[in-house]
Structures are given as C-alpha cells and as structure tokens.
Amino acid sequence: MAFVHLADGELHYQIDGPDDAPVLVLSNSLGTDLHMWDAQMPAFTEHFRVLRFDTRGHGRSLVTEGPYSIEQLGHDVLGLLDALHIERAHFCGLSMGGLIGQWLGINAGHRLHKLIVCNTAAKIGDPSVWNPRIETVLRDGPAAMVALRDASIARWFTPDFSAAHPAAAKKITDMLAATDPQGYAANCAAVRDADFREQLASINVPLLVIAGSEDAVTPPSGGHFIRDHVRGAEYAEFYAAHLSNVQAGAGFSDRVLAFLQAQ
Template sequence: MHMADLGDVRLHYRIDGPDDGAPVVFANSLGTDMRLWDPILPLLPAGLRILRYDKRGHGLSTCPTGPYAMGALVSDVEKLMDLHGFRDAFFVGLSIGGLIAQGLAVKRLDLMRAMVLSNTGAKIGTKQIWDDRIAGVKAGGIEALGDATMERWFSKAFLETPDLELWRNMLVRQQDDGYAGCSAAISGSDFFATTATLRLPTLGIAGSEDGATPPDLVRETVDLIPGSKFHLIRRAGHLPCVERPEEYASVLSDFMRATGHI
C-alpha cells in the first residue's frame, strides 16, 4: 500500500509481482475500491507485475472537490503508470474503469498493449440518470442508493447470499463527494467517436444479468474496434469478477496469451 502525490490528488495504489513481470493495470468501478480485484488475483498466471489503485474520491485516495472530468481520471492513471514504468501494459477497466481505459488508449497508446473493456460502454447511461443519482447522493448519501445499486450490480442468486453485505458495505463507505464527482465524469463522457479510432487488441466482457451496462452495450462498444473479441459470462451481473472469478480470470489469462503478453 502506497500513496502517490499527483498534485491535486493523492492516490492510494498497490503493486504486486516482480519488477520484470509483464505489466497489468486494473481500474475498478464506481463505488468500489481496489479490493474489487481480490477474488481473481490468485487465479491469474504467476509472475505478473500488477498495479491497482483507488480512483480519486474512492477507497484510501483523497477526495478533491468535485465534479470531476473524465480527463482528470485518465490523467491520474496515466501519471501513476508513468511514475512506475508501466508501459505496454495489459489494461483491464470495469465500468467507469472501462471509460478510463478508452480515454487512456486514445491519449497514450504507448502505455497499452491490450485492453479489456469489462461491463462498460463508450457511453454509460444518460445525463438525467446521472443527475438523479448525484442528487440522491447529495440528499441522502450513498446509503440512499445502496439497495437499488446492489440490484443493478448482482444477479438474483447473488443477492440472496451473505457476501452481498461485503459489497454493499464497500459501496456505502465510499465518500459521497467522490461518488458524485465520478458520476459527473461518467455523465459527461461519450467516447463512441474516439473509441472507433482505436486499433489495439481489445476484449469485451459482459455479465448476462448486468443491470448497469447490459451485454448489448458492451458488445456495441467493442465492435467499434476492428478485430475485437467479446465474452459473455452467464449468471453474473455488473461485477463478474466477484460472482464468477474463475471464469473471469480464465478469460483474462487466455487473452493475455492470445496477445503475446505472457
């Protein structure tokens, strides 16, 4: 666990694996911190050099005054990767992390060898949806959104398990201003035109029961990039790395091999 001082924000991050390992970067979803990836890390190939971090306003990172622009979120991970020599990385972005991935690929393709767009889109939701969510957070805190968010995030089967409480607790313990700030960044992002200019190995992953970014949205987004692949994880919602970690890790590992990353 470390903190990187990037000027207007200090980011909590962690690097695991050998210095000479194949670089992998994970960017997680709105309302979660870097622990989102814990279920899959032991299942990935040995010897990777893995960078995880908490977005601004999330986890143990600081929470600058919002609203945030997507450009700032992209710049945050760009600086973090430059700081630690992560070039030609295998970048996995989930939800808002997938928007960050698309923005970074357009800005700094030298940092990315391949990209995984998990449970995301070139544009997620509508301005009205995000305005309502921001208003809800300001009125009643993230707690007011907790139950509805769980229903969007998880399959019906997972909603009945005790582990649901872990993820609800993670959500509501994020900072209200950080959640609202990142919601504004999502609201202002439409990457359909720019993502269509990308030419790098890309894999889309969707959950069959995802109520936040349905499979058709993920497929539509990765189809913008010639030669991209798509994988549907059944009986999973918005966070398939939580519900189906073995399949998720297997799909990532296979794509690493297919792109010559390992």
Template sequence: MAFLLRGERVLHWRSDGPTDRPAVVFANSLGTDFRIWDAMLPAFAGRYRLIRYDKAGHGLSDTAAGPHALEDHVEDLLAVLDAAEVQAAAVVGLSFGGLIAQGGALWAPGRVAALVLCDTAARIGSATLWEARIAAVQTSGLAAIADSILERWFSAAFRRDRAVELAGWRNMLVRTPADGYAATCAAIREADLTGAVAAIRVPTLCLVGDEDGATPPDVVRATAALIPGARFEIIPGAGHLPCIEQPALLADLILHHLGEAGHV
C-alpha cells in the same frame, strides 16, 4: 500499499507480483475500491505484475477539488504507471474503469498494450440518469440508493445465496465518500467516446455478465462492434461485477486474451 501525490491529491495504489514481468493495471467501477479484484489475483501469480489503484474519491484516494473529468481520470491512471515505472501495461477496466481504459488507449496509446473492457461501454447511461443519481446522493446519501445499485451489481443467485458477502460489498459502497461518488457520476455523465473508439488499435476484449443490470450485454456488444477487431464474450452467472461473482472464469478469459495479444 503505496501512495503518490498528483497535484494536491493523494492516490492510493498497489503492485503485486514480479516487477520484471509484463504489467496489468486494473481500473475500478463507480462505488468500489481495488479490493474487488482480490479473488482473481492467484490466477496471475508469478506471470504478471498486477497494479491496482483507487480512483479519485474512492478507497484511500483523495477526492478531486472541483470537476474531475474522464481526461483527469486517465491522467491519474498514467500517474500510477509512472509511479510504478511501467512504460506500457495491459489495462483491465470495469464499468467507469472501462471508460478510463478506453481513454488511455485513445489518448496515450503507447502506454496501453492491450485492453479488457469489462461491463462497460463507450457511453454509460444518460445525462438524466446521472443527474438524478447525483441529486439522490447529495440529498440522502449512498445508503438511500445502495439496495437498488446492488440489484444491478449482482445476479439474483448471488443476492439470494451469498447474503453475508452481499452485506460486505454493500458496506464498501455506502462508505465511499459521497462527494467522490457524486463527482465520478458527473464525469460519467459528460463522458462519451462513441465517436472515438473506432480509433483504438490495441487488442481488445469486451466482457459482460449475463445479468448485468447497469451495462447489459447488448450495450457492451454495441461498443465492441465499434472497436476494430474487438472480441465480445458473455460471462454466465454474473451481474455487473464478474470479478467478484466469477473470478476464475474472468481471469481465464483475461489470460487467454493477453496471451493472444502477445502481452506475456
């Protein structure tokens, strides 16, 4: 593991794989840390440099003092690339991490070589939804809403057949700092790239689990339709976190896309 200082905040990041290979950076979803990508790493072994980080308020990274907008999260991503001495990387973004990835492609296009947008959209949810989520977390904590979130995160089969793993991922969620979680909800509430993503000019693959209860397939498909040349694929047997439920299939789709994009 490694740490960097951005302003007065510490960000936690990690690099795996040969430093002379093309880089792929992974941006996580709300309520998760970079361990969600662990099962996918073997598929990339020796072929890519893999960079993961905990966004602000999650994992071992500090929570921002005051509002932390999408633009600030994009700057955090760029700070991680700077710390890794990477000029340009493919960015794989999941959910809010996908918004960060879109922002990177729009506001720092020279730093983003290709995009994989997983279970995400140009706008996620409504202001009313996020205000209610913030109020619930601030009043009762993450444990009070954890079970409803897990229903959106995972397919019915996963919740039925993989109860021990489900409990472990629930632990990750409820141990996320409440202030970091709420601050990220506020950033998502304010983020709307609907009118901007048509300007994305890097090869883009949009993916979604067929049982995603947070950003359903039609929502992701609609964003893919806004991005010139973007491809859209549905991952069977997965909810909002296909990197956990279908890591081999997700890795295959990403590798194929990176090959087509020339990021090899």
C-alpha cells in the same frame, strides 16, 4: 499503504506479483475500491505484476472538488504509471474503469500492451439518470450512500448469486456505503459526461470486451457496440449482472488470462 503524489493529492495503490512480470493495471467500478479485484489476485499474480489503485474520489485516494471527467481520471492513471516508471502496461477496467480504459485506448494507446473493458459502454446512461443521483448524494451525504448500497445488490449481482454468496456480495456493496459522497458525486458526473461512441475506431491496441448477460446497468448491447467499432476486438459474455469479475470468478479470470497471454 502506498501512495503516489499527484499535483492535487495522493493516489492510493497496491502492487502485487513478481517484480519481473509484465504489469497489469486494474481499475475499479464506480462506488468500489481496489479490493473489488481480490478474487482475481491469486490467478493474476501468477503471471503478472498487478497494479491496483483507488480511483480519485474512492477508497484511500484523494477527494477533490467535482465534477470530474474521464479524461482527468485517465491522466491520473498516466501519472501513476509515470511515478512508478512503468512505460507500458496491460489495462483492465470495469464499468467506470472501462470508460477510463476506453479513454486510454483512444488517447494513450502507446502506453498500453492490451486493453480489457468490462461491463461498460461507450456511453453509460444519460443526465436524467445521473443528475438526480448526484443531487441526492450531495444533499444527504452518508445516508444516501447507505441507501445506494442497499439498492446496489440487485444491480451488481443476480438474485441467485447474492443469495448463495451473501458475504461476497456484502463485501463489495459495503464499499459503496464507505465511499466519500463528494467523491462519488464527482465521479457520477464523469460517467454522465463520457461519450466515446464517435472515437472508438481510433483504438488500435488488442481489445477484449466482457459483458454480463444479466447486466441491467450496462447491458450486453453496449459491449457489442464497442466490439463492432474496434477492429479485431474480442468479446466474451458471462452469466452475471454488473460485477462480472466477482460473480463469474474463475471463469472471468481465465478468459482475461487467455487474452493477455495469447501471442
């Protein structure tokens, strides 16, 4: 296991692929860890040095007192890049990771080559969605995380996918049950408070937006909004619910690679 030391704790990361290849950073969704990208690794590591990390509050990374902010999580990414002496990288984030990607595109575009944001929006939900979840998780702890896991299958995957691939769905949803309740609640607050609708136009790095046609958490309309407000942005949509990288699999990987390798 590898860690970088931030000012307030350790951020867990994993790096795979050729030493001399361009760096591609992958950022996980709320309630998962860096292994949510396992399906992409064989394809991505053929062409890139892939840097995955557990967002603060997730996996093996630090859990600090909340609430967190997307700005704070974005600075964690910059701290990771600095610690590993990576001046610029490609960045691909899904859901909360897509919010982090938007923040980086707006505030630290000079550190990015290309940016991909998946199953996300410039604003995700509102306090009426997030505050009861935060309260429940902080009150009930691990029991609440198990309940969230059981409810997440329908949000994260279409019924036909979870029926046909139960082991793949279980592997991902088990990550949610294993997430630290304090860290999860703190990240819920970060997602709740993020709103980049007025700032998207300042993104000037090449951008690909990916959506899932059956995503009830961040519907395609949110992806359309980002595409329409960032000059030159590309858009792709797959038959998938919220975790399009898992459900669309090779199709997702191929589209990302085509975007990253285009001249």
